[in-house]
Amino acid sequence: MAKTIAEINEKIRKGKAVVVTAEEVISIAKEKGVSRAAEEIDVVTTGTFGPMCGSGAFFNIGHSRPRIKLGGGKVYLNDVPVYAGIAAVDVFLGATALPDDDPRNKFYPGEFNYGGGHVIEEMVAGKDIRLTATAFGTDCYPRKKLETLINIKDINEAILFNLRNAYQNYNVAMNLSDKVIYTYMGVLKPNLGNANYSTAGQLSPLLNDPYYKTIGVGTKIFLGGGIGYVAWHGTQHNPTALRGDNGVPRRGSGTLAVIGDLKQMKPEWLVGTSMLGYGCTLTVGIGAPIPILSEEILRYTMVSDADILAPIVDYSEAYPQLKPDILGEVSYAELKSGRIKVQGKDVPTGSLSSYPKAMEIASILKKWIEKGEFLLAEPVAPLPGVESGITFKPLKERPIGD
Amino acid sequence: MNVSRRIVLHFPPNITEQPVVYRLVKDFGLTFNILKASVSPGEEGLLVMELSGEQKNYDKGIKYLTETGVEIQSLSQDVVRDESRCTHCGACITICPTEAFSLEPKTRKVLFDHNKCVVCGLCVKACPPRAMILHF
Ligand code: SF4
Ligand code: SF4
Numbered sequence: 001m002a003k004t005i006a007e008i009n010e011k012i013r014k015g016k017a018v019v020v021t022a023e024e025v026i027s028i029a030k031e032k033g034v035s036r037a038a039e040e041i042d043v044v045t046t047g048t049f050g051p052m053c054g055s056g057a058f059f060n061i062g063h064s065r066p067r068i069k070l071g072g073g074k075v076y077l078n079d080v081p082v083y084a085g086i087a088a089v090d091v092f093l094g095a096t097a098l099p100d101d102d103p104r105n106k107f108y109p110g111e112f113n114y115g116g117g118h119v120i121e122e123m124v125a126g127k128d129i130r131l132t133a134t135a136f137g138t139d140c141y142p143r144k145k146l147e148t149l150i151n152i153k154d155i156n157e158a159i160l161f162n163l164r165n166a167y168q169n170y171n172v173a174m175n176l177s178d179k180v181i182y183t184y185m186g187v188l189k190p191n192l193g194n195a196n197y198s199t200a201g202q203l204s205p206l207l208n209d210p211y212y213k214t215i216g217v218g219t220k221i222f223l224g225g226g227i228g229y230v231a232w233h234g235t236q237h238n239p240t241a242l243r244g245d246n247g248v249p250r251r252g253s254g255t256l257a258v259i260g261d262l263k264q265m266k267p268e269w270l271v272g273t274s275m276l277g278y279g280c281t282l283t284v285g286i287g288a289p290i291p292i293l294s295e296e297i298l299r300y301t302m303v304s305d306a307d308i309l310a311p312i313v314d315y316s317e318a319y320p321q322l323k324p325d326i327l328g329e330v331s332y333a334e335l336k337s338g339r340i341k342v343q344g345k346d347v348p349t350g351s352l353s354s355y356p357k358a359m360e361i362a363s364i365l366k367k368w369i370e371k372g373e374f375l376l377a378e379p380v381a382p383l384p385g386v387e388s389g390i391t392f393k394p395l396k397e398r399p400i401g402d
Numbered sequence: 403m404n405v406s407r408r409i410v411l412h413f414p415p416n417i418t419e420q421p422v423v424y425r426l427v428k429d430f431g432l433t434f435n436i437l438k439a440s441v442s443p444g445e446e447g448l449l450v451m452e453l454s455g456e457q458k459n460y461d462k463g464i465k466y467l468t469e470t471g472v473e474i475q476s477l478s479q480d481v482v483r484d485e486s487r488c489t490h491c492g493a494c495i496t497i498c499p500t501e502a503f504s505l506e507p508k509t510r511k512v513l514f515d516h517n518k519c520v521v522c523g524l525c526v527k528a529c530p531p532r533a534m535i536l537h538f
Contacts, residue, residue, distance in 0.1 A: 049489065051530060111527055186493045187528045194496035271489060273530040283489060283531065338495075338505060351492040352530065355510040 002294050008042045009375045017042040019369045021362040022203045022290075022301055029302045038298040043369055043376070046205040047222070047287040047361030050198050050353030051273045053184065054164030054235065054255075055095040055282040057120055057262055060156040061131065063089055068143035073135030077119050077150075084133075088141060092161075093119055095282035105277060109182040115280025118272030120160075123152050124224070125267035158262035160224055160270070164234035166286050168206030168254035169241075169310060172197045172330060172349075174342065177316035182277020186352055188315055192342055195312065195349045200358035201305045201332035205288035206254045208301045210247040211386065212239070214290050216379025221258065222287035222365045225269035227374070228260025230288075233383045238392035247300065250309045250329060254383065258286065269361075287361040289369060291376055305332035312342060322394060406454035408437070410522050412473040413447035422470055423449070430463040431455055437520060438500050448499060450520040479521050480537045483514045487533035494525040494534065 011017040018041050020028055025044050029037040059082075061070075067088070075084040075091050079099040083092040097116035104110050123129055128149040137144045152158050173185030173196045181188050186196045201207065209215045219230040234255025241253035269285035292298045312327040313319050327342055334340050335349050368374035384390045413422070426432045432455035440448045453460065467474055490512045495503045502518035503525075505511070525534045 050491070109527075113532070186530075187497055189496070196493065196496070271487075271531050274527075274532055275530060276527045283491075336510070348496045350494070350496040354489045354491040356490045359510075 003042070003292065005291050005293070005376050005378050008291050011042055012369055012372055012375055015370070015372050017369055019043045019045060019366045021359070021366055022046045022208050023359065023362070025298070025301050026202065026304050029298060034295050034299055034302075038292055038295040041292045041298065043366075044208065044290045044292060044298075044301040045287060045362040045365040045369070046203055046208050046290065047285070047358040047365065048166055048200040048204045048353060049269070049285045049357035049361060050200070050283060051184070051275065051281045052162060052165045052284045053096050053281045055120075055160070055162040055284055056116065057093050057123070058090060058157065058159045058161055059093065060090050061150055062154070062156050064143060064146055064148075066143045067141045068133065068135050068146050069138055069141035070133050070135060070146075073133055075131070075133040077129050077131055078114075078122070079130070079132075080114070080116050080119050095120065096279050098280060109277025110279075111276065112274045112278065112280045115272070115274075117280050117282030120262075120282055121267050121270055121272040123158065124262060124265050124270050126152060152263055159259065160228065160262045160265065161231070161257075161259045162284065163257050164236060164255045165258050165284055166205050166234070166256045166288075167199065167252055168204070168210070169249045169308065170197070170199050170252050171313040171319075172310050172335065173315045173319075174312055174327060174347070175316045176314040176327075181316055182275070183315045183319075184275050184278045184281070185315060186350065187276055192345050192347055195330075195335070195340055195342065195347050196352055197310060197332070197335050197349065198352040199310075199332075200353055200355055201308055201336070202303055203355070203358045203362055205286060206256070207248060207303060207308055209288075209290055209297070210243070210249065210300055210303075212254060212383040213297055213300070214293065214379070215256070215288050216382045218377055218380040219288060220374070220377035221289070222285065222361055222368075223258055223260040223265065224262070224285055225266030226260060226264035228258050228286075229377070230256050230379070230383075231259040232257040236392050237384060237390065239384055239386050239388060240391050244307070244309060246303065246307055248303055248308055251311055256286075256383075285357060285361050287365040289365060289374070289376055305336055308332045310335070403457045404454065405457050405460050406452060407460075407476065408450070408452050408520065410475040410520060411447075411449040411451070411467065412475070413449065414471050414473075415446055417471055422467065422472065423451075425466065426453070426463045430459045430466070432459060432463050440499050448522060450500070450522065475521070475523075481519050481521050481523065481526065482516070482535055482537060484533045484535055487531050488512070488529075489531055489533070491530065494529050497524050497528045499524065
């Protein structure tokens with residue numbers, strides 16, 4: 001019996017919806033059988049919590065008296081530069097932005113203690129933020145200089161808009177060279193000394209909906225501790241990546257662009273993050289509800305860590321040189337056991353994405369839905385799927401000429 | 403007077419192959435108990451040990467170590483975890499030379515065993531949300 005989102009919402013409103021997490025569904029569906037489970041379960045909740053560099057926020061700070069046009073000027077929030085090439089008092093703060101005087105990797109490996117992601121975290125936490133700006137002055141916007149404290153509760157809008165989040169599967173990073181390397185996948189020890197991975201596996205939103213049958217543009221989600229929406233497919237969305245027989249991508253593939261009102265989010269779920277020798281970023285909490293509209297959709301949510309394979313990539317050579325070579329594939333069940341075997345070597349594993357926090361997100365979302373506080377949204381357009389033929393292209397460099 | 407201290411030795415690459423520790427025993431009559439070693443040729447080495455002996459020999463031994471270019475750090479410092487910042491990601495697990503971090507299998511939370519920590523400081527900068535804090 002197929003259900004519709006409207007029918008599920010009706011049950012949510014009455015407080016009668018049956019909601020389970022993407023971890024719970026695995027054993028429940030095995031025990032009850034797919035058809036009974038698909039009938040009984042209305043929603044499966046997912047979650048992921050990891051560093052996501054494709055994150056940022058728009059702010060409209062309100063007009064000063066006299067007015068200043070920040071657009072085309074230079075603007076900083078707590079000394080971190082923001083993008084001001086838009087309307088008069090709108091700015092965009094990217095998660096990886098660094099203060100001009102940050103030493104970067106001059107003292108290698110750089111520490112990157114404070115950047116855009118940290119400003120976003122402090123902003124959400126309700127702390128006052130220092131805004132400093134210079135502009136060129138016009139007849140209608142005469143002011144050239146502005147220095148003020150701002151606070152999220154006073155400014156007009158604060159909108160989290162992450163262009164690429166929630167990667168559907170990702171690389172396992174290792175280091176074949178004979179020296180330590182510092183990457184966005186963490187510190188990698190020489191000679192295959194450790195392996196770092198970064199997804200929540202069986203709990204991860206897009207791994208539970210591998211063909212994007214329910215998650216689409218307009219899907220309402222848990223974002224940064226509040227409510228957000230899928231705005232579009234994320235950049236580098238690659239639905240045609242290699243997939244297993246179960247449909248689950250075996251390489252980095254789908255991504256989401258997400259949006260939401262930062263004012264109702266929480267700092268525990270948007271954490272400023274420093275990657276040694278690499279830079280600053282933001283660790284983002286995202287959870288998507290998957291409406292169980294059919295047996296097929298339920299079957300996808302039953303995916304477990306043992307069914308999801310990830311490629312092992314050498315970050316000393318293959319990754320920086322954009323070579324397609326991989327060192328092998330490994331399942332999340334193996335990765336989560338704490339040790340994997342790579343080229344005959346027994347290697348300890350570490351993660352950058354937090355499974356306990358992903359679990360917490362899936363449970364919070366479950367509670368919201370059970371209590372009738374969170375209704376599902378019908379997607380207004382699908383994400384591009386396998387049939388779109390969209391692939392992830394490298395840059396074709398062409399000489400500019402003289 | 404006899405002393406016994408836990409220290410961390412950082413060896414620059416050029417002296418990882420010299421028999422430094424052997425000389426501590428032979429020339430200064432000190433005894434040692436290695437708690438953790440990670441020295442590989444051509445890289446910086448790290449040795450955590452308990453070094454014991456007569457105070458004056460101990461001092462001479464430390465002076466000798468300093469002269470060879472070994473950087474010494476005593477364990478009077480302390481590393482603690484700010485529980486409110488730890489996200490239980492697990493990035494620290496493979497970084498720690500003494501396996502002070504472990505995964506609790508059921509909850510998959512990252513446990514920190516303070517007793518195993520030898521205050522090498524490696525996790526402090528490797529922890530993405532900077533939850534590990536060095537106290538002096
Ligand atoms: S790396 Fe930091 S945040 Fe992650 S588990 Fe270790 S202490 Fe916690
Ligand atoms: S300082 Fe950190 S890395 Fe070093 S021993 Fe202690 S816990 Fe392990």
